[in-house]
């Protein structure tokens with residue numbers, strides 16, 4: 001079983017998302033997450049839950065976390081909060097997992113992409129492999145941005161799988 005990467009490449013005409021420097025202070029956090037909207041106490045709890053996510057998560061995962069603190073919160077409230085956070089770049093969309101949209105809280109600045117482990121959900125930043133001078137856009141189309149998510153199995157999950165199953169080929173660091 002070789003390392004398999006499935007790439008989704010979407011050429012979009014939207015402007016790229018610039019990452020602003022964010023301090024890990026919850027007041028700054030909430031203001032930056034909802035700069036354009038009023039921050040309700042519920043949304044502050046949701047922002048903190050998102051900030052605590054160390055792996056890719058679905059909205060269902062997030063609802064589970066938020067309900068530890070706010071048992072009565074409605075799913076629609078969490079969905080709306082995530083939409084607002086995505087619009088501000090506080091969370092990034094990482095495509096789909098088993099029919100659910102998945103997200104990550106990314107703290108890196110500047111243009112980059114993500115490798116997502118489909119087994120454990122670990123998210124790793126990676127440099128942009130795309131050169132805009134060698135893209136497949138038709139003549140006359142001006143590319144102004146793109147999204148790219150790489151899926152596969154992380155080294156730890158591959159080691160675990162190889163301990164259970166047939167040995168994998170050795171791989172250099």
Ligand SMILES: [Zn+2]
Nearest residue numbers: 106107108125
């Ligand atoms: Zn990132």
Ligand SMILES: [Zn+2]
Nearest residue numbers: 117120154157
């Ligand atoms: Zn993994």
Ligand SMILES: [Zn+2]
Nearest residue numbers: 112128129130
């Ligand atoms: Zn890129």
